[in-house]
Every structure is written in C-alpha cells, then in structure tokens.
Amino acid sequence: MYTTLALLMALLALLIGVKATGRVSRQEKELDKLRQELNSLQNHLRRDAHEEPAQQSHMAAESRQMPSHVAAKTEHISSPDSTIDNTLVDSVPSPDVTPQAQPQPSSIVLDVFEQKNEPFFLNKLQDLLANIQENWLVWVGALAMLIGGGYLVQVIGSHIEFSPLMRVSFALTLSLAMVLAGEVFHRKEQHSPDRAKRAQGFTYVPAAVTGTGLTGIYCTVIFAFVIYQMLTPSVSLIILAVTALFSLALSLRQGPLMAVLGLIGGYTAPLWIGSAEPDYYVLAGYISAISIAATLLMQIVRQSWISPSIALAHVLWMLLLIESIPTEILFSWLAVYLSLTLYLIFAVPRMGWALNRRYHHHQKKWTNPPTVTSIAIALLTFSAVTRMPAINILQMTYCFTLLVAAVWLPALRKGWSLRVFLPSIVVFATAIMVLSIAFDTLYLPEHKASILFALAVSIALICGRTYAQSLCDRSQLSGVLLLVLAPVMSLISLFYIDEFIPNYAWHWTLFCALIALYYVLLGQRLTVLMSECSAIVHALIAGVAFVWLSDTWLTTAISVQVAVMALQAQSQRFPPANWAVKVVMSILTIRLTLLPFIPEWQPIETEHWAWVILSYVPSLVILLYARAVLIRMDFELANWFEGAFLHVFLMALFTQTNYWLTGQYGYLGQIDFTSAIVFANQALVMGLIYSYRSQFAQQLSRVYQAYSYLLWCVFALLLILLNTVESPLAADNVSAQAIPIFNMLSVGWLLPACVLLTAVFKGWNTLQIHRFAVASLGFTLVAIWLGMSIRQFWQTTSMMLFQPTSMAELFSYSVAGLLVGGLLTWRGVTHKGLMMQRIGLIVLACVALKVFLWDVSSLDGFWRAISFLGLGASLIALGWLFQKLHRSVARALEP
Template identity: 25%
Template sequence: MDSLLTFFGLAVMAFLFGGAGLAWYSFSQLKQANRRIDALNQAVTDLKQLLAKSDATQQNAASAPLQPVDEAPASGSPVESALELATESELRPPKEGRDSLACKAPNAVVPVQVATHSSSDQRASDAANTSEKKDRRAVNNKDKPPHPAPSHTPRPSLTERFEAFIANNGLLWIGGAILALGGVFLAKYSVEAGLVSIATRLVFGGVFAAALVLLAEYLYRKQGGQSGVLTTCAALASGGVITGFALVLVTFTYYQFISSALAFAGLAFISLLATALALRYGPLLAVIGIIGAYAVPALVNTDSNNLFALLMYVNLVSCAAMWVAQKVQKDWLWWQSFTGHFLWLAVSIAVGESGDIWLIFATMVVGLYLYIVAGVLGWRFSESNGQALAVKVLLMPRKEQLAIILSVMGLVAFYALHGFAPSLIWVCALLAVLCAWLPLRHSAFDAWPFVALAFCGYVIMMYPLPASGATLSVFAGAFGFTQFAAWLCFGYGWFMMKRYPKRLSYCLFSAVSSLCVFGLSYVISPLAISAQLYPLWSGHLLVMAAAAIWLGQQGLSAYGKAALWVLANTHLALVLSMWLNASTLTLALCGQLVLLAYYQKSYQLAFPSWLTKIGLSLVLLRVTLAPFTPEYSQENVLSVHWSLVVLPLMLAFIFAAYRLQTNRALKNWLEGALMHLLALFVTLETSYYLIGDYPSLQHLSFKEMAALSMNWLVLGTVYWWRYRISQRDLYLIAGSFLAGASGILHVAILWQYNPWFSAIDVGPYLLFNWVSVLWLVPLVMLSVALKYGLIPARLQLDIRFIYGLIALFCFLFVNATVRTVFQQQFIMVQLTTSQAELYTYSAVWLLIAASLVVLGQRLAQSPLYQSGFAILLVVILKAFLVDMAHLDGLYRAISFIGLGLSLVGLGWLFTRVRSH
C-alpha cells in the first residue's frame, strides 16, 4: 500500500511539473501570437500606403498622353502585391518589424495599366489634390536614411530566459529528466515492492533503459535527424543511460549479483556507449558518458591493485573522449577529458611503486599526444609550421604549456616520493628527445626545450654526489651527466638558431642553457671537490666560449651573433666566479648589462626591455642583500673590503650601460639603479667604517640601529625621488617601507637605547659622532624632501607632522651637541649641568631664533618667521627663569643689560631686513 501511495505521489508531482511547464509554454505561444498580430496590423497599414501610391501613379499616368500599353505584368494589381507583402510580413520573424516593411514596401509597387474608362480618370482627377501632399511626404521619408538600430541589446532577464528555455525544447529536457528519475525510482521500487523476484525487477529496469535508448534511435531514424527531434532523442537516450548506470551499480553494490570485473565492464560499456551516442544526438550524452567513464574506477573497487589495467582503461577512455570532442567541436569536452586523465595520472603517481614509472610515463606521453600534439600537428603528424611566434605568444598561458608542465610536475613528484633511480636518467633523455623533436615540426612548441632544461636541472640536483673520502670520477655520475647535458644543449641551441634564424627563443636558449647546467652543478657541488672539479668545468666553459665566438662569425643573424657573444661572456664570468670570490660574480653579471647595451647599439637590435629589467633587478637584489650574507662579511678584493671595490665598479658599469642605451624607459631604470647603488655605497661604507662590520638584524646594538635608521631613511628618500620621476608604485612602496622602518628604529632607540637617560657613548668628537648620525642626517633628509617635494602626495601626510619631525630632530641635535661640548661622550640628564652650559643653550637657541626670523623675512615664509619668534620667546623665558635665577647684585644687572641690548640689536636687525 505504501508503495502504491508513493507511486501515486510521484505521478501527481509529474502532472504538476508537466502542467506548470505547459502553462509556461502556452504563455510563450500567446506572446508569439500577439507579436504576429502586431505584424499583421503593420502590414495592413503598409497596404493602405500602397493603395495611396497606386492612386497617385494612376493620376500621373492619366495626365500623360495615351500610348499603346503592353500586357500587364504577372505580378498582378497593387492590391495583390500588398496582400503578398502582408503574407510575407506575417511569416517573417517578428523582430524585423516596421523597419523591414518600410524598406520593402516601395519596391513592391508594380507598373499599373492606364485605364481607359472614364470612372478611373475621374477618380484619379479627384484624388490628385488630396494625395499630392501625402506623396511628397512619403518621398521625403523614403529619401531619409532609417534610424540605425541600437548596437547594444539589453540582456534578457531570468524570467525571459526561462520562457525561452521552455519555448525552445525545454519541456523535452524536463521530460528526459523525469524519465531518468522514473528509471531510478523504478529501480528503487523494484527493491522495495517485493511483488516479483529481484532478478525480474532488475531485468525490467534494464529493459526500460534499453527501451529509452531504442526509442531515441527509432525517432532519429524516422524523422531524419531534424534539430527538434535531436533534442528529444538526446533527452530519451540520456534517461536510458542514467537508468542503466544506476541499475548496474545497484546490482553490484546492493545485491552483489555480479562480480566487480563484470560491473566494471558494464559501467565502462554504458559510459562508452553514451560517448558514442553523442555523435548522433549531441554533446550532452558525451558529458554523461565521459564523467561516467572516468568515475567507473572510483565506483567499482576490484581489489586487484592492478595499475596497468587502470592506466590502460584511462588511456582508452581518453582516446574515445578526444575522438568525440573533435567530432562535436566542443572545447569544454576537451577540458573535461583533460581533467579526468590527469587526475587519474596523479592518483597513479601517489599509489604507484618505483617500478611503475614506465606505465606512468607512457600515460603522460599518451596524454601529451591526445591533448596537445594531435590538436597542433594532427592525428598523423601531417601539420607543420616553421614561422616564428612572438615571445609574448610563447609565454602567455596556453593548453600546450599546461599539459607539459603538469607532466613534468608529475615526474618530479614521483621521484620526490621514491627517491633517485637509474630510470630517472632515461626518463629525462626521452623527455628531452620529445621536447627537442616537436619544435622541428611546429613553432608552437618553442617553449618546450626550456621545460626539458628545467627537468635536466632537477636530475642534476637529485643525482647522488660521491661520499666524503670516496674516489672522485669527474667523468661519471652527476658530473658526467652534467657535461653530456651541457654539450647537448649547446649543440641543439646552435643547430636550431642556424636553421630557424627568426625564432628568437633559440637565441635565448643558446645563451643560457649550457650556463645554467654548469652553474647549477657549480652551486651544489661541495667545496671539498672544488680542486678537482673547477679546472675541468673551467676548461669546458672556456672551450664553449671560444666555439661561440667562432660560430658567431659563420653567417648567423644579428640576434644569433649577440646570443653567442652573451654566451661567451657569461661563461667567462662563471669561470672568474669559480676562481675568484663571490663578489666578482655580482660584478660579472653587472658587466653583462653593459655588453647587452653595446650589442643592442652596435648591431641595431631590439632586445625585449624586460630582459634588461630582470637582469638589472637581480643584480641590484644580489648586491643589496650581500651585506647580510655571511660569505660577504669578511671578503676582500685586492686586499680591500669588497664593497669599496665592487660597488664603484658597478656604478661605472651601469653608467656605461646608461650612456649606450637608447630606450628612454630603460634609461629611467638605469638612472634609478645608479641612485640606488650610490645610496647603498654611502650607507654600507658608513656602516662598515662606523661600526667595523655590517649590522646583524638578529641582535641590533645602539650603533647598528643608528646606522640602519640613517641608511634606510636615505634609501627611502632616493626611492621617493625615483617615484616622482617614473610614477611607478614599486618605488612608492619601497620608499615608504624604508622610511617607516627608519621611524620604527628611531622609536626603538628612544625606548631602549635613549642616550639622554642611558650611559650610551655617543663619541668624543664634535659633530663627527653618533649624535649627527642619529639626528642630524634625518633632519637634513626631511628638510631636503620637504623643500623639493619628494614626499609623495599619495601618502596624505599632514605638513604639520613633517614640520614637527624636523623641529624634534633639530631640538635633539642642537641640545645634544651643546651637551657633548661640556660632557664629552655622554649626554645623560643625570649629569651635573654647569652655569656656562645653561648660558650656551640660551646663546645657541637665540642665534637659531634670529636666523629663522631673518630667513623667514627674506623668503617670505610665515612658518619660519613664526617659529623664530616662538623660539625667541622661549629663550627669553628661560633666561629670566633659569639662567638669571642664581645671580645677584652687579652680575644680575649686567646680565639684564646684556640681554636687553641683544634684544634691541635683534629688533634693529629685523627692521633693516624688513625695510630691504
């Protein structure tokens, strides 16, 4: 009884949904009928206009002399023509509307015979006066061009789109979905009813699923594949496929009537059948089939752990899916199959053993062939293209890059899980052959050799190095692989550059490939074997440099010659970095910028600007971080500390590149680099010679914090100056960060190492001490930044805040300087203050106040003028309340007289300045 009620409820729901759908369908049909009625009304209006034109034509013909008239045209009378036009307007799509009729109505007028009856002449004579104005108005309207239709149509609302869906085969899809639900509920009913045997129920479900598919095929064959019938067939077939899929899963998981192998085969067959039916009924079935086919291994667990069977099945499904995707020409089917293939590939990498590498690698190759190579070269490799592609096209995200990157990442993950194995060398070799051969057929693969180069570097890093104390063979193991790979890269780059001179990616590959291989081996090799390894590496590099110079004279293009010259220079720089210290590598890299600018100017080449920008940024980053690198701390060049030699030479190199460069944007970059290096040189040398070493960021002392605060403020001001010239946000961010870090250090100094309250030695020399570093330099830098407008307006800093900082630094510096005159190295307030020191404070601030007043008068700057008088007032109050508080008798009188004469003299001076 409950099952009958359930079935009755489902039937009621089906009727409700069907009724709602029919209501929407009827509503949409009613709207179409209204549009057709509007079209007919417009046709009637146009018919009246045609009749008026016919009367005017007859009137003109009656006024002309009578001539013999040929037989009337076959088109008939104007009335018949108008009726034909009205019929066409009824059948025409409603959106053409009035404009289409207005354009075609005048052309529908046919020649009219001249009537000989007096009634026609009388009617033409009577209508002549009344229709003359209408005819002129109609002719004028005809000559005017129609108003252009708006180019942008409003996007339909959700309700309108739903109406369109219902009107355009929406009911068919709803019906297909209800059929699928019916199949699922039929399977459920077969489980719960118990009226017949389980096997009979399942057979009924299978018959129902097969009936839906057969019905779809019957309709397709009977109607001849019309568009409306295709939608109906797709809905029926999708319902049958989903029903069959559900029945096989129920049979296996719930009843366990069939084995896992049979369930696997059944589900795979249904999925592939749905994929094949997509060629007849549309791509919807392909979606169902591909998802189902890739989901089968996850739904059915055979407990066999057979990775070979799994990957072969995945490859079979991928082949079928890509064949269907190519037939139906749907890009989203490609992405669906691509995702399923590489997801199962990732699962196989995670669960596979080290001996399964060849299965995994073969699956990767199949994926590359199906998803990339077949789409570019064709299934039989019949397509080819040797034309050069732009660098931006090669670097932009594309499907070719995604597939090869995922494949290489999978190989890296596999060997990261299982460690180094000899198979890694063969996998690298096969991948290199693939990445080297494909660019010979098509230029779309020009970026793949760089991927093979990156994987070659991974192999070098994974290769085990000889243990300490073991016999070293520089021609075997990792070192033998390095030499072989470097010479192969050198030869391949030269061959491709010679064969395809316009494909500039190989110029770049030739310039960097062998250098990257030897450079990586040089970096990861332990210092213990440097005595044996470096001479051999230097020999290879020098031979390659000589070969590059010789090959550059063999008729290559200008870009090829420049690439080989860069190769020779970079190899020489690596040799120098092996035998010299670490700082010379930075110097050698900086020299490449000069050579690049020289080649660009000498050979009239247009190198990509980003190449110079990246190289310049790397050099600046390296030299900026060098002071905080342990290997640079005690390094000397020519018996002198490295920064005193390397930084001036880098300044000279970049200045030479600036003079050779013709690109204005790159000249701005080089200007910024010059200012950065100059500021870095000043700050590093001051820090080194003030402290005796570069500061350690982990444990900062008072002197280190003072030096860093000064240096960072100077660098921040330089970056603000660069921002004002180039308007690049990077300079604004860097300058603001450094200035903020300097401010934080100042606050930390006043909190932790405040020399006014702690026994901090500020130095014995006047002006050349830590007081100047701590407060004079920030005072000068902020004043310069304020004077020349270097502080960015985007920071929205209040000018009063900047004036307050300047006044604070000035107050601290002046008082600390006076304090050091009397107290030597310490300026603590706890120390005894003499009467002479008090008078000195007043005298110095009196001079400062007078200077500010005079300067404010001369420059017409009200803040300076007002600040001077404020300081003068404070000085007078201090003189009365502090300085003269301990004087009596003659000394007090003389002090007052001296103070009064000073003020009178200052007043006279201000008057003279104002008068001038």
C-alpha cells in the same frame, strides 16, 4: 501488494514521461510553425512597405492624366490588400496619411526581432534564461524518464516473482524497446528540417527517450552482476563498454546528449563492475578505449566540450590506478599507459592522430589548454615515482625520456610547434629538475653520475627544441625560452651540485662552459639576438664565479667582468645588452654596499688598515675606466657607471672614516654612538645622491627614489637613536673635557644640519619631501647642537642631565637665544622673509620668558643683573634696528 504498487508507479512514471515528451514535441512543432508564419508575415509587411510609395506615385501620375471626375471617383476606391494590411498591423500607412508622416520601412520591425547592443555576459545570461524557459520541459521530462527507467529496472530486478533470468530479460527487453522507440521517434523528427536541427543540441526529445533505454541497459547489467552474479566481471564490463560505445556512436545521429550519456556510462562502469583484484592492464585498456572512442567522436562532431570531459576523467582514472596498482607491475604498466595518456590527452586534441600542426582541432582557449594537461602529466609522473619503493637506472631513464618526449612531441614532425604548446616546455623542464633532485636525494644516491648525465642530456635536448622553435617562430615567448630556459636550468643545477654534490662541481662547470659556447655560436648565427646571447654568456660566467670564488676575489672578478662588458660595448665585438651591463654593475654595487656588514665577504679581519684598499680600490679603478671608455659612445650607460662609481667611492670613504673614528669597519649588530653618527651622515648623503641620480635615470628612476627614501628612513631612525638612547645627555658618550666645537657633537648634529640646510638653499632634489620640513629638521639639529655644545663647554666632569647646571651656563643659553633670535629676525626683515622673521620673534619671546620666569629664580647677584640688562639691551638694539630699517624704506619710497 507493495511490489505490485511499486511496479505500477514505475510504469506510470515512465508512461507520464513518454506522454510529456510527446506533448512537448507537439508544442515545439506548433511553435516552429507559428514562427514560420510570423516570419512570412514580417516579410510580407516589409515588401508592402517598400511597394506602397511606388504605388502612390504611380496613382498620382495617373490622376494627373485622368479627368477630374474620374480622379475623384478613384480616390474613394480602397484597395482590398490595404484593408487587410490595416486590419493586421497598425503600422501600415493609410491612404489619408501624407508621405512625410508615413513611417520609414526600417521602422516596421517587430519587437521580438530587435537587436540590442548589450554587454557580452548579459547577452549570454539572457540566452541561458531563454534556453531554460524554452527547454525546461524537455530536460525535466528526460530526467524523469531516466529516473523512472532506473527505478523500473530496480523493481523488476528485485521484487517481481520471476526467476532471475526472466527479471533480467524483461528489464533488458524494456530498455531495448525504449532505445528502439527513441530511434523511431528520431526518424520521424528528421522529416522536418527545423526539427532536425535540434539534434545538434541538448534539447532533442528523441535523445531523451533513447537515453532512458540506455540507462535501463546500464542498470540491468549492474543488477545482473551485483545481485544475481549472472555475469562475470569481464563480460559485464564488455557489455557496458559496448553500450557506452553505442551511445557515443548514437550521438552522431541524435546529438550530444548521447555523447554525455556515453561518457558517463563508459567512465563510471568500472566503479559498478569492480572486484577485489582487478586486472589493471584490462581496466586501463578499457578506460583508454573509451577515451579513444570519445576522441574520435570529438573529431567527427567537432564539439570542443568533449575534450575536457575526456581529459578530466582519463587523468582521474590514471591517478586512481597508479595509486592502486601493485608496485611489482607498476613500471611496465606505466611504460604503456602513461605514454598513451601523454599522447592521447596532450597532443591529439589539438594536433590529431598524425600530430599535424595544421590540423583543424576546433578547440577553444580553455577546452584543451596544453599547459594544464602538461601539469597533469607531470603530476601523474610524480605520483608514479613516489609509489615506487626502489628505482633502477631503466626506470629513471624512462621518466626522463617521457618528460623530454613531452617537450618534443608537439614539434616531432617539423621541429616547431604551435605557440600554445610553448608554456608546457617550462612545465616539463621544471618537472625534470624536480625529478633530478628527487632521484639524487631519495632513490638513487649512489648513481649521481647517471642522474647528472641524464639531466645534461635533457637540457641539451631542450636547447635543441627551443632553437628549432625559434627558427620558425619569431614570437617573444619563443625568444625568451631560447635565451633563458637552458641557462637557468644549468645554473640552478650548478648551485645545487656545489651545495650537495661537490665532487661533481667541476664536471658541471664544464657543462656550463659548453652551454656558454653554444650561446656564443648562437649569437654569431642569429645576429638579431647577439646582444642577448652575450648577456647570457656573462650570466653563466657570473654564476660560475659565484660558485668558485669568494671574498675579494669574487668582487674583483665581477669588477673585471664589468670592464670586459664595457670594452665589448665600446668595440662592438659580441656586445652584451645594456640591461645586462646594468644588472652586473648593480650586483657589484650591492655587494660593495653590504660588504661592511657581512664578515664572510670580507678579505681580511676588519681591524686591518688595508681592508678598504683591498675591497674597494680595484672596483673603483675598473668602474672609472669603464666610464671613460663609454663616455663618447653610450652616454646613458656612462651615466650608470658614473653613478656606480660615486656610490662605491662614498661607501669606501664613509667606511674608512668609520674605521678611523671607531677602530672597526662597522657591523649592524654593534652600532654605538660613533657608528650611529657615521652611518646617519652616510645615509643622508647617499640618499641625496640617489635622489639626484633619479632626475637623469629613465628605467631605474623609481628604484633610485625608493633607495633614497629607504636611506632617509635609516637616517631618521639613527637620529632618533642619537637623541634618545645614545644622547650625550642620557649617556656619557661625549666627554666634558673634549675640545669645544671640534668633537662628535658637531659631527653628529651640526654636520647633517649643514647638509640639510645646504640642500634647501641650493635647491637640491628632495623628491616628495617638502623643503620646509627639511629646513625645519636642519634648524632643529642646529638648536640641539648649540644647546649641547653650551652644556659641554661649561660642564667639568660630564654633560649628562643629572649634573647640576651653573648660572653661567643658564646665562649662556639666554645669550645664545638672543643672538639666534636676533639674527633670524634681522635676516627675515632685510630679505623680506616673513616665516624667518616670525621664527626669530618666537625665539626672542622664548628667551624673554626664560629670563623672567627661570633666571629670576635660578640666578642671583651679578648673573641675574647681567641677564636682565642683556635682555633689555638686546631688545632695545633690535628695536633701534627696526626703526632704522623703517626710515630707510620710507626714504626709498619718497618721490
């Protein structure tokens, strides 16, 4: 009973789907007819709107010629056409309306056909919603028919009391009948031109009916194989493949819905018809056949969405097969199907089967991006390599050949390819580098020479590919690949070989020399790229120098290279680009800046007196010579050399000064009181120098500014260190027996204060730091220095805070405060500096408070009297000065 009920429900669902599909088809026909009538009505209204003014002018001319009584009769005669038009549309003007009040013909447009300027995505969203509203019945009906057909086949195959052969035959017959019904329906639809156009979209009703039948065929074959074992795997797969190909072929007649069904059925069939030990060659051949058929269909119907569908399904199947195939046959399988995959999904979609660059592929930007497909090919290659337990020379050669062939495949016919393929060259070059490292470390450690030879040949072929591309393609990306790709691969390989395969470093250095010679010849041939080729040659030379030289030899070599580049620029013999000279000079400057802090770069032990001479003097001489060579020819580049020379000179000066003061050239991990003072002054001065250079720099102005801020931050941190942990008041860093003024207090506080105040009064560039902040910091450092100097003068053993303070020292603070406050006040009054005058008065007020609050309790006898007398005399003298200045100003203002 339940079986019969299920069968009836399945048949009922199928009939309802057919009925709904027919009803939708009739409604769509009526809608098309209504649209045609509406269009004809619109055209009629527009034509009448254009003809109405001409008729009125003609009637006016006739009325002027007619007698008055005839014209009067004519005015009351109304045209039948105008009556009909007024009944249909209100916008048609009546005879009583004046011509000025009549609407223009362009205004007689139905709202349905109005065009609005809206954003692109909003238009697309509105189109999608309109498409859903218009076609959801077709889609839901097609889905219901597909599900109903599948359930019907399931019920027939599982519950009807017939023999298995009868069940399968009945289900297959019903499915074929649905396919036939869809074809008959399609032929009827083709009689109407408007209905025939729907075959190109996803809302074609006959395609839904045919899809139901094809789904039934798929399900019938699956039930015959899985449940009844009536078919062998190969026969089942062949039937499903034929069905999928038939569906793809039907898409030429019934639209893309058949293509979707064919792709889904074709690529998912092996998942249903599987076995424990499949024939991987047959299975891969089946997937490739489906992909080839779908590609042919894509080329015929020119639908770009088919390409990503093919690529995604094909790559996933290849990855699944690579991970499942026995390792004994993996290499032979790869040699056939991985190569076919490269050709099929990487080259054919955009170039056709003949790899023609002018092939009309009809692909969009993201339907078949070669960069993405090249990444997929590289990942498939990596997956295959990781599955191999051992790799021999032949297998290694195939991997390199495959990747190099992928580089050359788009340019196989003419030597150059479409620009869309250029990024894939970088992908395959990266894959070659990764495979080389993997072969060396994991698979073929005993065949290092073979790996390096294959890598060298690959780089040489990539050189040829980029050169051939640049001859016919003048794009920026083509030029960048020509200049950068091969040198970068060579230098990375050189650094890797020097680190892990040092026995072959000389051989690869020779290969780098050949690459450099190639770029020399290239620069002579392509004069437009001469300066860039010269820069690449110098980059290769610098890379080789980094590998083979060290210590002061490397520094000297970079300096010599800078001088050679300057001479080339001056003589115009294979001159390098200016940016290359700046880069090499920046490398030299950075190396000399970090030299005191990295022991591995230093020529001799840091206690040796000749350390600075060996490290800095050769570079200074070469930089000065290069500036002198370029000063008359390239002023901008000469300014760079001047800045580099000044920076290196200051580094040498401060480093040597630090050595004289501390006995060592300084390390970041051993910063003490003296080193902190020297480095603070160095950071402050170098920051000012780079802020000055930023005013004249063009490309590196922001770099200079960032460097200035960084150095000033270091200066601020060192100041905090000097006034907290390393302060002479907290640690015994400055002896009380030291000579006053001429000690480290003046170097650590007075010297940077003088630099800061000079920067303010001279108007030096302090970037975004306000001059008031700089001046405040300078005066603060002066005040700290003055206070600590007074304490150092009066103390006998130590100037730390735990030592007692004598009355003479307290009195000295008052005297110093009076002098400073008085000078600031007098300076502010005479030069009309209101801020300075206020600061001076504040200092005097603080001194007065100290005398009245602190000195009263701390001083006694003579010192107390002297303190009050001195304060009073100072204030009286200051008042007398104010009065005198006031009288002078008053006399100057008198007439």
